[in-house]
Amino acid sequence: MTATPESLNATSSACCAPATDTGECCSLSQGVISAEDAQRIARVLKALADPMRLRLLSHLAAQGCDSVCSCDFTEELGISQPTVSHHMKKLVDAGLITREQRGKWAHYSVVPEAFAEICALLDLR
Amino acid sequence: MTATPESLNATSSACCAPATDTGECCSLSQGVISAEDAQRIARVLKALADPMRLRLLSHLAAQGCDSVCSCDFTEELGISQPTVSHHMKKLVDAGLITREQRGKWAHYSVVPEAFAEICALLDLR
Numbered sequence: 001m002t003a004t005p006e007s008l009n010a011t012s013s014a015c016c017a018p019a020t021d022t023g024e025c026c027s028l029s030q031g032v033i034s035a036e037d038a039q040r041i042a043r044v045l046k047a048l049a050d051p052m053r054l055r056l057l058s059h060l061a062a063q064g065c066d067s068v069c070s071c072d073f074t075e076e077l078g079i080s081q082p083t084v085s086h087h088m089k090k091l092v093d094a095g096l097i098t099r100e101q102r103g104k105w106a107h108y109s110v111v112p113e114a115f116a117e118i119c120a121l122l123d124l125r
Numbered sequence: 126m127t128a129t130p131e132s133l134n135a136t137s138s139a140c141c142a143p144a145t146d147t148g149e150c151c152s153l154s155q156g157v158i159s160a161e162d163a164q165r166i167a168r169v170l171k172a173l174a175d176p177m178r179l180r181l182l183s184h185l186a187a188q189g190c191d192s193v194c195s196c197d198f199t200e201e202l203g204i205s206q207p208t209v210s211h212h213m214k215k216l217v218d219a220g221l222i223t224r225e226q227r228g229k230w231a232h233y234s235v236v237p238e239a240f241a242e243i244c245a246l247l248d249l250r
Contacts, residue, residue: 049170
């Protein structure tokens with residue numbers, strides 16, 4: 001984490017902390033989750049459940065709060081720009097990352113709250 | 126958690142602790158993960174990424190360390206025995222739960238280490 005650690009701490013000051021203050025968080029260990037929650041969470045997990053998307057995410061997450069240029073992923077992972085765009089769109093649609101167009105290139109950032117929610121869900125302590 | 130919380134604590138005494146002592150754990154925030162790790166983790170996430178399996182898991186996880194009889198899921202979620210068996214097999218194959226046959230019925234238990242590994246992976250603090 002190289003930039004604005006305060007903002008990250010605000011959303012995930014404790015590991016597996018509830019993702020939001022609005023009580024939207026649920027956990028697998030608290031009883032049967034609703035059909036609506038299950039649909040929503042399954043969509044996010046499906047976006048995550050791809051080897052290339054996990055590798056792209058790991059490159060992005062390693063930059064902490066910094067956004068990463070699209071061009072950076074092609075170099076780091078040796079894949080084409082259309083492939084990067086295809087996978088990143090799935091992650092944006094799932095709410096796991098955000099996309100900002102700057103001139104020719106798209107820049108991506110992680111959404112820590114989305115990861116905190118999944119982490120809270122899977123915390124079976 | 127109703128039974129033997131000590132055994133759970135032994136495997137996940139800290140939230141998002143590394144899943145094992147063998148250094149197998151990886152995190153998205155530590156740099157680009159290997160193609161092999163990405164394949165393995167994607168398989169586990171794919172097993173999780175289904176609304177019915179999330180609901181079945183939430184019923185199982187709510188019992189803590191207790192195993193749960195197959196018949197219990199059909200009652201709780203109003204689904205057929207073949208549907209339970211189909212989804213539970215995917216979770217067993219992914220290493221997220223274990224299955225033990227006791228007479229006519231299968232009994233299932235969560236594997237806390239498998240969840241701790243995914244949680245550690247997604248911990249972007």
